[in-house]
Amino acid sequence: MGQVTNRTKLKLAVLISGGGSNLQAIMDACNAPGYPAEVVLVFSNQLDAGGLDRARKAGIRAEAIAHKGYPGGREAYDTAVSTLIEQSGADLVVLAGYLRLVSESFVTRWQDRLINIHPSLLPSFKGLHVHQKALDAGVKFAGCTVHYVVPEVDSGPIIAQAVVPVLPGDDAGKLAQRILKQEHKIYPQVIRWIAEGRVSVDANAIVTVTDAKPAEISAINPVLDPG
Numbered sequence: 001m002g003q004v005t006n007r008t009k010l011k012l013a014v015l016i017s018g019g020g021s022n023l024q025a026i027m028d029a030c031n032a033p034g035y036p037a038e039v040v041l042v043f044s045n046q047l048d049a050g051g052l053d054r055a056r057k058a059g060i061r062a063e064a065i066a067h068k069g070y071p072g073g074r075e076a077y078d079t080a081v082s083t084l085i086e087q088s089g090a091d092l093v094v095l096a097g098y099l100r101l102v103s104e105s106f107v108t109r110w111q112d113r114l115i116n117i118h119p120s121l122l123p124s125f126k127g128l129h130v131h132q133k134a135l136d137a138g139v140k141f142a143g144c145t146v147h148y149v150v151p152e153v154d155s156g157p158i159i160a161q162a163v164v165p166v167l168p169g170d171d172a173g174k175l176a177q178r179i180l181k182q183e184h185k186i187y188p189q190v191i192r193w194i195a196e197g198r199v200s201v202d203a204n205a206i207v208t209v210t211d212a213k214p215a216e217i218s219a220i221n222p223v224l225d226p227g
């Protein structure tokens with residue numbers, strides 16, 4: 001296998017709203033030798049998002065535009081975001097704790113090149129406060145999902161999921177931390193699969209990862225025995 005060069009790396013624009021621990025996991029993965037992607041832009045709708053500092057410390061371009069009071073509303077805002085992403089040359093837009101609904105035209109603009117991570121096992125528990133929703137439903141396993149983005153919120157073809165147990169004494173914060181640890185594994189793995197051209201979606205919106213190795217699956221999903 002030839003060495004992965006900068007020229008062949010998949011360019012990522014990562015959109016965040018907060019601390020950016022998923023962004024950090026992605027940047028760390030990108031620093032590993034041979035990882036086939038690089039972050040070219042970090043964008044936030046929150047001017048004080050902690051993830052912006054993480055990016056700047058790593059020498060990555062970080063931009064923010066406050067959505068509150070943006071003239072022209074959501075469509076105009078998303079057009080400005082798309083322009084930044086286009087200028088960065090990104091191939092894939094990665095929503096990593098971007099806690100803002102994107103417009104349909106944004107989804108169309110980046111169709112098949114726009115992915116999201118959500119801290120539940122979709123299609124269960126869409127929207128906000130998902131850890132509490134999982135606890136309230138009494139589920140015994142929870143987890144996270146990486147999926148392609150479609151106009152309907154927290155829907156779209158599921159690329160990968162990781163599972164964690166719900167333990168006695170859990171509150172929403174404890175469960176969120178356990179799931180977040182898996183998010184940090186699953187997102188870099190999915191980005192690798194996409195960069196390697198191994199992810200395809202069929203007419204029924206079912207995703208297949210070509211040649212997914214048991215070790216890759218068990219690395220993101222220690223609960224499962226790959227057999």
Ligand code: GAR
Nearest residue numbers: 018019020021022023097117118119
């Ligand atoms: C993560 O748990 C992510 O799954 C969630 O926000 C958190 C961001 O954490 N995203 C959503 O809820 C989107 N619906 P981070 O800023 O530390 O990566």
